[in-house]
Amino acid sequence: MVDSEPILFEILDTCPKNDEELPLNDVYNWADALVLVFAITDRRSFNYVRRVKQTMLDTFEMPVALVANKADMVHLRQVSTEEGEILAKDFECCFTEVAAAEQVGQIAEVFLEVCREVLSVRRKNKQSLLDRMLGGKTAVVKAYARGKSDSALPKD
Numbered sequence: 001m002v003d004s005e006p007i008l009f010e011i012l013d014t015c016p017k018n019d020e021e022l023p024l025n026d027v028y029n030w031a032d033a034l035v036l037v038f039a040i041t042d043r044r045s046f047n048y049v050r051r052v053k054q055t056m057l058d059t060f061e062m063p064v065a066l067v068a069n070k071a072d073m074v075h076l077r078q079v080s081t082e083e084g085e086i087l088a089k090d091f092e093c094c095f096t097e098v099a100a101a102e103q104v105g106q107i108a109e110v111f112l113e114v115c116r117e118v119l120s121v122r123r124k125n126k127q128s129l130l131d132r133m134l135g136g137k138t139a140v141v142k143a144y145a146r147g148k149s150d151s152a153l154p155k156d
């Protein structure tokens with residue numbers, strides 16, 4: 001349940017076999033949102049998510065969440081929290097450091113947040129479509145109502 005609304009999540013793990021293998025366009029066309037996960041103990045994974053986001057930029061627009069995993073392994077840290085925050089600013093997305101092995105609640109929170117964004121984008125798109133379809137008519141109705149403002153009719 002997301003804010004009292006039942007939601008069915010379909011999650012695709014792209015499982016790249018190496019650093020060169022980027023997600024195919026089919027993946028972006030299918031997805032409603034992207035959760036980019038790297039490990040704080042692995043700089044290559046950080047560079048990888050940066051490359052993924054950069055290659056999809058301008059072509060595919062969707063809510064994105066940047067997640068730094070293995071936050072419990074601070075002794076092996078290769079990527080600082082600040083670097084994650086800066087990258088998220090660059091991506092204009094949210095950023096969370098988690099330890100998936102310890103706190104499943106943090107992961108759920110990321111997915112909830114992403115889902116809220118997806119629903120909000122959908123609502124806005126629906127609204128703007130309605131606005132475009134009804135825009136002209138609404139303007140006419142308003143003009144008519146204003147024209148009658150001296151009468152006993154309510155303005156709206």
Ligand SMILES: Nc1nc2c(ncn2[C@@H]2O[C@H](COP(=O)(O)OP(=O)(O)OP(=O)(O)O)[C@@H](O)[C@H]2O)c(=O)[nH]1
Nearest residue numbers: 013015016069070071072073098099100101102103
């Ligand atoms: N300490 C620690 N280990 C973790 C954490 N999350 C995952 N791991 C471990 O990291 C290893 C890789 O986890 P996976 O879930 O296979 O990660 P993956 O990114 O799907 O890896 P691939 O299968 O190579 O795609 C496993 O041994 C996990 O137990 C974490 O938050 N902390």
